Amino acid sequence: MPTIYIDNVPYEVKAGKNLLEACLSLGKDLPYFCWHPAMGSVGACRQCAVKVFKDETDTKGRLIMSCMEPVRDQMRLSIEEPEAKEFRKHVIEWLMTNHPHDCAVCDEGGSCHLQDMTVMTGHAYRRFQFKKRTYQNQYLGPFLNHEMNRCIQCYRCVRYYKDYAGGKDLDVFGAHNHVYFGRAEDGVLESEFSGNLAEVCPTGVFTDKTLKQHYTRKWDLTMAPSICHHCSLGCNITAGERYGSLRQIVNRYNGEVNGYFLCDRGRFGYEFVNSPARVKKALVRSKLPEAVSRQEALQEVTAQLKNARLIGIGSPRASLESNFALKALVGEDNFHSGVSDTDYDLVNMSLKILQSSPARTFSMREVEKADAVFILGEDLINTAPRLGLAVRQSVRLQPMETVMQASIPYWQDAAARELVQDQHGPLFMATLTATKLDEIATAAVHASPDTISRLGFAVANLISAESPEVPHLPEEEQALAEQIAQALVHAKRPLIISGCSSGSEAVLEATANLTAALHAQNPETGIVLTVPECNSMGLAMLGGHRLDSAFAAIHNNYADAVIILENNLHRCADKAEVDRFLGKAKQVIVLDHLHHATSEKAHIVLPAGAFSEADGTLVNNEGRAQRFYQVYPTAEDIQESWRWLSQIGQALHVPLMNQWENLDDVTHALIEIEPRFRSLEAIAPPAGFRIAGQKVPRETHRFSGRTAMFAHHSVSEPKPPEDPDAPLSYTMEGYRGQPPSPITPFFWAPGWNSMQSVNKYQDEVGGHLRYGDPGVRLIEPGQNGTHRYYHEAPEDFQPLKDHLLVLPLPHIFGSEELSCFSPGIAERAPKPYVALSPQDAQMYGLEAGEILSFTLNHQTFRLPVKLFPELPLGTAGLPRGLPDVPFAEVPAWAIILKQEPAWKNQPHTIS
Amino acid sequence: MGLTFLHAFHKRDTIQYPEEKAKLSTRWRGRIVLTRDPDKGERCVGCYLCAAACPVDCISLQSTEDENGRRYPDFFRINFSRCIFCGFCEEACPTYAIQLIPDFEMAEYNRQNLVYEKEDLLIDGQGKYPGYNYYKVAGMAIGGKDKGEGINENPPVNVKSLLP
């Protein structure tokens, strides 16, 4: 390790880093703008100047940009040297000559890197008396606000948007001191990761538009560590509340999971919590008025269930604890999973593969370090968006070797990109239709699930003869398989990505074989499988019967009452069937936070806490269990589902649930009964955890309005609510130092009010969080060494006359249930459609926009056609989970009905 | 003894309040008001700085925006039963909106009546600092002031021009 001297004090630092990183990792306050830990240095802003000296005797030294200078042993530098300080102060003064007098009306204020750096350099007074430059703003869609006057030309936005995230429609325009950062013309930003601009931009040019609707400063938010509920990756987020409504989601750094970035579904999908469709009161349908108090509801439920034969239906979007509480209440035999049949099979199979596969399931950090990737059947940007962004980084790895050979440090971003140009490392994609990652793929094929599976099997067979051969493989595919096998075998850390979104077991089988074959040759091989929902994996680990058997239980009179946990059954089974089931059951009790078709039909509805009003644990696709915390005390009678269920259990004298008081009790019971969850003990500090006798405050030390915010109700301030479930307080009082990483409610450090304060929470800049990244892995590779190769590749797909194989098409905006209740996401979601390949459309005599009628599992669909040139012949694409498209179990064959004349304008859907 | 008599005939320091009113200087820190700018627009832009500065946290507000982008407080509440009249809010305010004025006669029998809402706080005038109009010096466009029309601003840049 090299030693450097900063202001004459020796420090050991990591080799290969730049001086700025080294200084920040040591906890020094050195201002910067253009450098970003995930994007490296370009030396554009000149803010990070320090003095370096030749040796001890050198008193003059020279000014350098610390972000552009590699660490060298015995280097001597000074941050405090007067000339360096003066220089940095001048730089900020120049940057500020045109900066508007906007802080009071700027959404960045209070978490603004520019404010922080200005204060840090000591520039306090504007001497420049001339006119300021101004710009017109652009409309950028429902997520981001644009205020170009505030720009300091650091170029971070375009470097992030184009270079890091692969966006096309944000750029820098104009010349000299007129440069403009925006789109060529007004319009919605296309990237699925645009929201990160609000954090990447060190100023208020790009700010969160949803926050603007109910603007609150960072210091006024009540915040808690949370986990994104909008896909299976479990990105870490910080959720902030004010006056009883959820105001903002920001990224919560987790070195293993999401790093510095979120996707837009995760960042802007939160508004469902404030939706008018929320269930706020317990409803007993047999009473008038229906809304009753918590006590009455509990009494009613107990009375109804006392002599009932009860079954329970869990949910992949409810926490592990809630699902477990339901399982404990109804008993193991009566607990059903609450997912569609396809998802049930696929998720269970994924779990089995991860448990038996000899290869490790990679975290997203490891994905970024994979040097050859093969994706089978997953349109990542739409199913697991943040993972897609990680894959984008992985293709840079191989070309970066040339950069290393040219002895350019990897963080010299401009030089490295100049050398690499558009070379990409090996990435192979076999997906149902075109995806956004195709452009960086070495080869991308679009095919039916069976064809994809066959390709996977073929590659596996080439790597290991233990995996079966694929009969009748076309020559072209054989050649591609050889190319893929070559690339994977020669890689240091090859990675296979697949998942449930193509709806095919065959694809998963191929993935399992391929990973095992590869792992036999290279123990560094990794596997990543995506699953449909945020807690699909947790639910599968908990076990449960099929939804079908729940229906059967009621129809056979085995049971007469059902508790449905946070689940809209109309999204996982055919409407007719669900309605028949709900009609037959004598008591239907629904616990949920949103009203939907299923809660409509319930006899009793209990208001459950949404993610921001509940504590719990989610298990992500990697098998990583992560805790999320309640952000604010709930209004009215809302409480966590597991709490409702344990109260019901206690009223019904279920022995297991007798002692359940708080979350820890539920978790402990879970660990005791299901030992595979043992590691949950280490997931986070227990509720009784204190630092110096204090809880960790959810509010910043500058939280305002404490004695006025509720004064219009009553001038006497109420006692602050207690939190029995977490070592976090709902107030600003408590321990002010850095808490353990799983219970860090927000990032803040003295002088660092913005998001960039996360530097102070990491073991090294861009590394892991101090005290370890939150979350515990429940699945480790090949625990029981039971991997066996699947024996048979599927037959190749053959189109059928007058039929189309309907495949699910996921959408980042639209496919996930909860986020669709957020206005911004709903605006970006596609209208209902059915996708056809142009040839098929022609065959059926249809043009884009015309209505295709077909029956699928006895339901008739009439949907306007969209042409997907890449969709395989003989298949059709049905958008997954769109609110206006009725559920149908797919993939399945649809019978194409005789087409109506084109002039007849039909409603979009009927069911 | 002599001194006592002397003082007895001195001019009285005691003011016969409430018959007689005290003379208060304009910078006296009493009842808080929200003022308007010279164009009669609400001065407060809902920046939350006064609330953050308040040592007893007795100011609470919610900012909102009109259709033309002008920010203003949706509600603005001061709990005067907590206020210590320190004047920090006035010092923190970047728009001269919040001002302490020489009036202390706000006693109430019922403490709840000391909770003032925006209707109770907002006055029609400019208060102690006439002439200042924050939006004229800020860079944001609002109704009636487009980009580049503020004080000391150039017209918006023509991005397509390469002229210096």
Ligand code: SF4
């Ligand atoms: S970007 Fe920062 S410094 Fe500039 S106006 Fe906004 S808050 Fe103030």
Ligand code: SF4
């Ligand atoms: S818009 Fe923001 S990120 Fe982009 S150059 Fe300007 S200040 Fe930097």
Ligand code: SF4
């Ligand atoms: S990738 Fe998934 S978990 Fe991460 S922010 Fe997006 S929706 Fe949430």
Ligand code: SF4
């Ligand atoms: S500091 Fe002034 S402008 Fe800001 S919220 Fe308070 S009164 Fe309004």
Ligand code: FES
């Ligand atoms: S951070 Fe070093 S020049 Fe910008």
